[in-house]
Amino acid sequence: MKKILLATTLILPLAAPAMADGSLNIYAWADSISPELIETFSEETGITVNVDSFSSNEDALTKLQAGSSGYDLVTPSQHFVKIMVDEGLLEDIDANEMAAYGQLDDRWTGQWWDPENDYSIPMAYGTAGFAVNRDLYDGPVDSWSVIFEPTDLAGSIAMLSYPDEVVSAAQLYTGVAYCSEDRAEMKKVFDLLMAQKPDVAAYTSDNIENRLGSGEVAAHFWWDGNVLRLRNSGANVEFAMPKEGLVGWLDSYVVPAGASNVDNAKAFIDFMSEVDNATAQYNYYAHSAPVEIDESKAKYTPENAPELFPTVPVVFARACSPAAQDLVTKVWTDLLQ
Amino acid sequence: MSKAFRFWGLVPAWALMLLTLIVPILIVAAVSVAERGAYGGFTWGFDLTSYRQILFTEGWTDELEFDPAYLIIIGRTLAYAAGATLISLLLALPVSYFISLQSARMKLILVYLVTLPFWVSMIVRVYAWLIILGNDGLAERAFRLFGGWDVPGFLFTPGAMLTGMVYSYIPLMILPVYASVEKLDPALIEASHDLYGSRWTAMRRVILPLASPGLMAGSILVFVPCLGTVLEPMLLGGGKQLMMGTLIQNQFGGARNWPFGSAIAMLLLAMVIGVLILNARRALARQTEVAP
Numbered sequence: 001m002k003k004i005l006l007a008t009t010l011i012l013p014l015a016a017p018a019m020a021d022g023s024l025n026i027y028a029w030a031d032s033i034s035p036e037l038i039e040t041f042s043e044e045t046g047i048t049v050n051v052d053s054f055s056s057n058e059d060a061l062t063k064l065q066a067g068s069s070g071y072d073l074v075t076p077s078q079h080f081v082k083i084m085v086d087e088g089l090l091e092d093i094d095a096n097e098m099a100a101y102g103q104l105d106d107r108w109t110g111q112w113w114d115p116e117n118d119y120s121i122p123m124a125y126g127t128a129g130f131a132v133n134r135d136l137y138d139g140p141v142d143s144w145s146v147i148f149e150p151t152d153l154a155g156s157i158a159m160l161s162y163p164d165e166v167v168s169a170a171q172l173y174t175g176v177a178y179c180s181e182d183r184a185e186m187k188k189v190f191d192l193l194m195a196q197k198p199d200v201a202a203y204t205s206d207n208i209e210n211r212l213g214s215g216e217v218a219a220h221f222w223w224d225g226n227v228l229r230l231r232n233s234g235a236n237v238e239f240a241m242p243k244e245g246l247v248g249w250l251d252s253y254v255v256p257a258g259a260s261n262v263d264n265a266k267a268f269i270d271f272m273s274e275v276d277n278a279t280a281q282y283n284y285y286a287h288s289a290p291v292e293i294d295e296s297k298a299k300y301t302p303e304n305a306p307e308l309f310p311t312v313p314v315v316f317a318r319a320c321s322p323a324a325q326d327l328v329t330k331v332w333t334d335l336l337q
Numbered sequence: 338m339s340k341a342f343r344f345w346g347l348v349p350a351w352a353l354m355l356l357t358l359i360v361p362i363l364i365v366a367a368v369s370v371a372e373r374g375a376y377g378g379f380t381w382g383f384d385l386t387s388y389r390q391i392l393f394t395e396g397w398t399d400e401l402e403f404d405p406a407y408l409i410i411i412g413r414t415l416a417y418a419a420g421a422t423l424i425s426l427l428l429a430l431p432v433s434y435f436i437s438l439q440s441a442r443m444k445l446i447l448v449y450l451v452t453l454p455f456w457v458s459m460i461v462r463v464y465a466w467l468i469i470l471g472n473d474g475l476a477e478r479a480f481r482l483f484g485g486w487d488v489p490g491f492l493f494t495p496g497a498m499l500t501g502m503v504y505s506y507i508p509l510m511i512l513p514v515y516a517s518v519e520k521l522d523p524a525l526i527e528a529s530h531d532l533y534g535s536r537w538t539a540m541r542r543v544i545l546p547l548a549s550p551g552l553m554a555g556s557i558l559v560f561v562p563c564l565g566t567v568l569e570p571m572l573l574g575g576g577k578q579l580m581m582g583t584l585i586q587n588q589f590g591g592a593r594n595w596p597f598g599s600a601i602a603m604l605l606l607a608m609v610i611g612v613l614i615l616n617a618r619r620a621l622a623r624q625t626e627v628a629p
Binding site: 056058059061062065083086087158161162163164183184186187190197200201202203204206207214215216322325329330332333334336337 | 399409593594
């Protein structure tokens, strides 16, 4: 009996991938893809779609590096697409021959993270900055100094729990280049964050809506479209436009190397990039669309969604060399030691 | 039962242990001496850099220098785990004693209630504390209502983190302590009073020694998971101070240094094994003490 039990236990994990036919496993940013579109896609094609979510690029990278993640479609940001391509973690899907490619705004083709457009189709873009709760704070929000060298906001600030965006923003503020390998320069970034630390209530990337919306903190490091969504749900929040610039990001659809449902993944990308669907996705996700959308049906305009139309420079995060990445890590570890 | 049956009967258990416990630990050990990949990941090899990094790192001036950062994190983890264990112990003793005094039926209900939280996901339970400890949360209101104190948010403080740790693991303390307290013979306490022992003496000389196996077992059950705790420091402590659990997590995420993460994990494992060995030796010493 025990042997039979054991045999069953050993076989069970082997049985799971066999169901892969006719399915699509997506690994995307939390709440980033319209559930209604996924439902429509399933109905039209008969493909079963499973969605798992991540809350940082690092998580997505780690999952892919660990191998056989089981995912067919992932949506990392530009600098992580570059790393994944360099590390051989992505499937060459001939993106430039896909229907979705034709829908793309020219601005987003032939970029440094995928110069030949072999691996990725952009999905959404936007900025990382910070937002304030206007019920608690009525001062200016025109500079990163408001949050990095706080006076009124001291003790009521939350930052993300990962260094990626936070260190980039601190670099914008201190004028240190992204991916600097210069220790003295990065020391400046560290000193800034260390001086800010006593005024920070928490370093956390989860549950931001509640924390900022409920007024647990008055200012939170966050993304443009998320602030927009929270504001539209009734919270009195404002996304800052710091004159030093915002940290830019662009998420793309990519297919992990060795994925078992490549065709389904490509079909989904094409589906999401059709004008009507892209418009619905834009209205749901509230982040800017890199593909053509139907302006007449688009919910967000510069008038009602200033978050999505920044008036300050946007500087896109880059893929750092290992040496530069080590310095970023050192800033973070020394900060939180 | 034949010898062969005893051997083959145990094979599934051994195989399961080997596959799910021993092999993964060996993999972690191998990764800890591997060479780190440029963007996370690793290549097999033998390199002790990761272990060196626990004590020495390249400072802001480019030179290899002694860096207490990780020792501080390890020390802090030990201190918080010990603190949580001590608080659990102090709370669990009276609770267990109280339960042991109830009727058989009541005992059953109370012990069931102690285990009840385990039916709910850990994350949900920790999130519940966010609401209790948050701004204008239950804790604040209670203080205002009963004490008249207007205390600002408890959330994102070391106290909040410790509260979460004690709350999460205290059932693991109560159950073994209760098991040993329940077996306590009231006649022995009575006897100590008859011999002019005060309440305190009875506690110190009779109850504690007899309950000590439960106290030891409970302490280990609480201390060990507290060493590796991740949720409470992140959600309740506000992630402002790294603990070993969060440090390890960071190495596989943001820091992209798998070998170093594995090295810290091995250190954590060594610490846990150390505690267990220490305890086993104490138990052994006690046995030989009692035996003759």
